[in-house]
Amino acid sequence: MVVTPWEVSGNIDYARLIKDFGTEHLTDSLIKRIEKEAGESHFMLRRKVFFSHRELDVLLKEHDEGKPWALYTGRGPSGKTHLGHMLPWFFTKYLQDAFDVKLYFQITDDEKFLCKSDLSAEETHSLAYDNALDLVALGFNPKKTFVIVDTDYAKTLYKIAIRVAKKVTTSSAKAVFGFTNETNIGMVFWPAMQAAPCFLPSVLEGRPIRTLIPAAIDQDPYWRIARDIAPKLGYPKTAAIHSIFLPSLMGPGKMSTSIGEHTTIFTTDSPEEVEQKIMKYAFSGGRSSLKEHREKGGDPEVDVSYQWLRIIFEPDDTKLKKIHDDYKSGKMLTGELKQILIEKVNAFLKKHQEERERARDKLDGFILKD
């Protein structure tokens, strides 16, 4: 198992990640507190799609006391947006709607340019604005959502980043991110740019505002540096809530375009592409023959179609349980399970693609400018 901000491979052992990264389990009692404050439940909490956190309890206590806080998450624009990228965004929208807080969304075109040898700065900049359409399409509150494209907001970010960078030695950045002497000097500095939005709300409003980061757990190392630095700069430590990865169509691990376009579903895929990809590639927990499947049943734990329903596309627990039980008993075949997912994904994408086109006119209002 390898889990870094740049690579996720092998069979992911999430319990071990909590131990290795030094984060905390998202306990049932903490989930209940979120739901109570939020006024509504969310299936990603009930199903432990979000499973780990840092100081979420502190943030909730402050929220009780009326202290302000803000959400911060983002996207590295190395290609088109796929469903795996959007997993934390769905949950972030739930949090923004429930708590009525500001969201700062950082699109790291500088990082993707610096770490991808085949991408030009023009390409990552263009991808940043393309990817932002997917965020806007989800219907985030336009008055409280601020999209940061790093190279277009660098004046403000850089001023904060140098304050962070002054407190981080090269050896510390090497240890946390696995940098070597061959790493380019832009990447070595870049964790400071990634940390900057943790403190941006406090800087912009001139009062302490803790940030909460919903993100996949592989991004956690960035916040460890931001958290170490926070007290030295006089800002609140960033809290975090960590999700699992949406598995690739091909099976366990994180969905990633770099493995191959056929293992992912993009937000711009046509209904036919979605159907083809899921039918052809979605890893099945079914048996090798119809007869055996009817007798022994399938395994929903490894079946990607079932997992996608569980993680994103079937919010209704009762319906999900029926799918689970029918598949496990052998009553439901893999082809039928896949068909359920295809319908769910295509229904989502139909609406999303319409909203995505409408987002082109709205986007400028979301972009933070300095």
Add this chain to the structure above:
Amino acid sequence: MVVTPWEVSGNIDYARLIKDFGTEHLTDSLIKRIEKEAGESHFMLRRKVFFSHRELDVLLKEHDEGKPWALYTGRGPSGKTHLGHMLPWFFTKYLQDAFDVKLYFQITDDEKFLCKSDLSAEETHSLAYDNALDLVALGFNPKKTFVIVDTDYAKTLYKIAIRVAKKVTTSSAKAVFGFTNETNIGMVFWPAMQAAPCFLPSVLEGRPIRTLIPAAIDQDPYWRIARDIAPKLGYPKTAAIHSIFLPSLMGPGKMSTSIGEHTTIFTTDSPEEVEQKIMKYAFSGGRSSLKEHREKGGDPEVDVSYQWLRIIFEPDDTKLKKIHDDYKSGKMLTGELKQILIEKVNAFLKKHQEERERARDKLDGFILKD
């Protein structure tokens, strides 16, 4: 002898620096070419105050062919401006006036914040605008002079700097600048910010514009990285013309506030302070007794007052020669020599301080904004 962008100490052997740094001697024939193109001579060329260069010959050839070029120099705002800082500025003004070219002047408040543990970002930012007054006071062409305060022009600089940074490994930055694993990650990245203005004129005008950097030779390592990178980014290599250091009042080496305020003269010093400092501290090439001085004469080569006249304050070769000969013969005493320098410095500072106050209203027009 230690000569790096951050430290200059020991007895400076300029011939060895040319060899160590791999620059070229500024030959008499090249000086003649500059003077011919410029239409007038400059005492700093005749006296080899500027003594080394990189590809100045290439730049002059292109100038002959009508190709555009621009000047680039700057200032690290770690304290008040002193006369040593201004040495290259006087010569830069000669070049701007003679060749009617644009000057980009970078004030590196980010670097000084990053490398000085006792300076806050607010302090270096404030010093940047204070130091800029000294540049404006010298009468640079307001239509062709662009002052860059790094943190206030970071959006444009960062976009160029990441293109540079992507081509520079950590080990290469370590080798050139003596960085270690204990160096903070802001400093490791910073050479890319320093290199950015080399390419800025080409970026802003959308056509290749070579830059020429007049600077003290200790700054040369920055341009080596910029020069290595230039062809990879498709920009002309930066040319350079290097000066010696103005010696400290206490004797050989580079004048530096960090040694002690009494070894330098600031642009804001009063006539009394100037007189006191020179009378008390200016290292003398005189003999230990009046009798011995009259008999054997003084040594203008080590006398700081004489050297300051030679390097900055007595442009008239005939007058300088008379001072040299009178001092060397013993006809002129150290006190008399110091008095000549005091008058010259105070005459300069009287006018400079008036212009410096006027510069407060003009400054904003010089600042490059993004």
